[in-house]
Amino acid sequence: MLATFAFARFATGLISGKLVDHFGERLVYSFGIGFVSLTSFAAGLAQNYEQLLIFRAVGGFGSSMFSVAAGSILLRAVDDDHRARAQSLYNGSFLIGMMAGPVVGGALSGFSLRAPLIIYGFLLIAASASGAVLLRNSTLAAKPTAQQERETITVKSALAIKPYRSALIISFCTSWVLFGMSRSILPLFMVEEIKVSPSFMGLGFTITTIINGLLLLKAGKLSDINGRRYSAVIGTSFITLFIVAIAFTTEPWMFIAASVIVGFGGAFISTTPSAIVGDVLEGKGGQVIGLFQMSGDAGAMVAPVILGAIADGYGYRPAFLVSAALMLFAVLVSTKLPETRASHLGQSSR
Structure with a gap:
């Protein structure tokens, strides 16, 4: 179910971007969330696994529409001196939802496994309606004119x-x-080889989330002040260090230390790539944002398959080292990143 939802998001990214370019962010944003709401209700009422799988997969298209439209609004609503800070607030709202969702959903599942999906559907209706109402007078999120459509940046x-x-x-x-x-x-490595309990592993993930949340706004401010390359190098370097630390982990406490490292690195890297995209956009570019989001979805989809095969054939540590090598490439790319805050530094982003 998780894979089909992610694949649907990935497969429809450019389509969602095209819809944003033609109909505007307000309509696509509200319709996308509303569509996920309907599929959530349908999933909650599913009578078998096949129906549940189909409804969740179809919901991925609505999620793609919402996320591309939201990204387009966010990246164009502020100038490049404040873009990373705005992205930090946006990511922070997701962190709150990610922490609160399992708590509420877990409590509701005690009454019925269908309840979390039904409640989620009602929450999405509220989100869809609020977007439609709050953006009703926004020229930024309105349907573009014929002239604006012709000026839309292409992939x-x-x-x-x-x-x-x-x-x-x-x-x-x-x-x-x-x-x-x-x-x-x-998670498999920690449980099977390091022999930690699931609750201990959850503690590590919680520490990562807390550190990430505490540092998000500060990291966004530093990106706006010191530049995207500054934040990209810090973020990718710390994430590489996290992978190396995991690859050589032999004791449970080492996992906690690695969780602190990735929490720090994640705060810097979570806002940087999207801020770069916002810096180089010149007007509407829904497909450009859609392709950017597809790049992240692709990494999340491909990694479990490839790393799982490596882990099965050669062990967990070689799989971690492959990831470290990939991340080192990201560090190299970051060091060669031109500054994109043209309004701040007076430099060309091209």
Whole structure:
């Protein structure tokens, strides 16, 4: 179910971007969330696994529409002197939801396993309605005029910009580690080889989330002040250090130390690639943002398959070292990243 939802998001990223470019962010944002709401209700009422799988997969399209539209609004609503801080607030709201969701959903599942999906559906209706109402007078999120549609930045022109290509690479590599490796082979490694309990492992993930949340705004401010390359190098370097620490972990306390490291690195890297994309956008570019989000989705999808195969054939540690090598490439890309805050430094982002 998780894989099909992620694949649906990935497969429809460019379609969602095209819809944003044609209909505007307000309509696509509200319709996308509303669509996920309907599929959530349907999943909650599913009578068998096949129905549940189909409803969740279809919901991935709505999630793609919402996330591309939200990203487009966010990245264009502020200038490049404040873009990373705005992204930090946005990511912080997701962190709160990620922490609160399992708590509420776990409590509701005691009454019925269908209850979390039904409640989720009602919450999404509220989110869809609020977007439609709050953005009703926004020219930024409105349907573009014919002239604006002609001026929309294309994927081809965006790919000609070096910082945009760098953002795609960094996003793919970090998602490989943070959403692919960390949610697939890392828990298995800790339970099977280090012999920790699931609750101990949960403690490590909680520490990572708390540190990430505490540092998000500070990291965003530093990115706006010191530049995207500064934050990208720090973030990718600490995530590489995290993977190396995990690869050589032999005691439970070493996992806790690694959790602190990745919490710090994640705070810096979570805002940087998207801020770069926002810096180089010149007007609407829904497909450009869609492709950027697809790069992250691709890393999260591909990593569990490849790393799982390596872990099965050669062991967990070689799989971690492969991830470290990939992340070292992201560090190299980050060191060569041109500054993109043109309004701040008076430099060209191309």
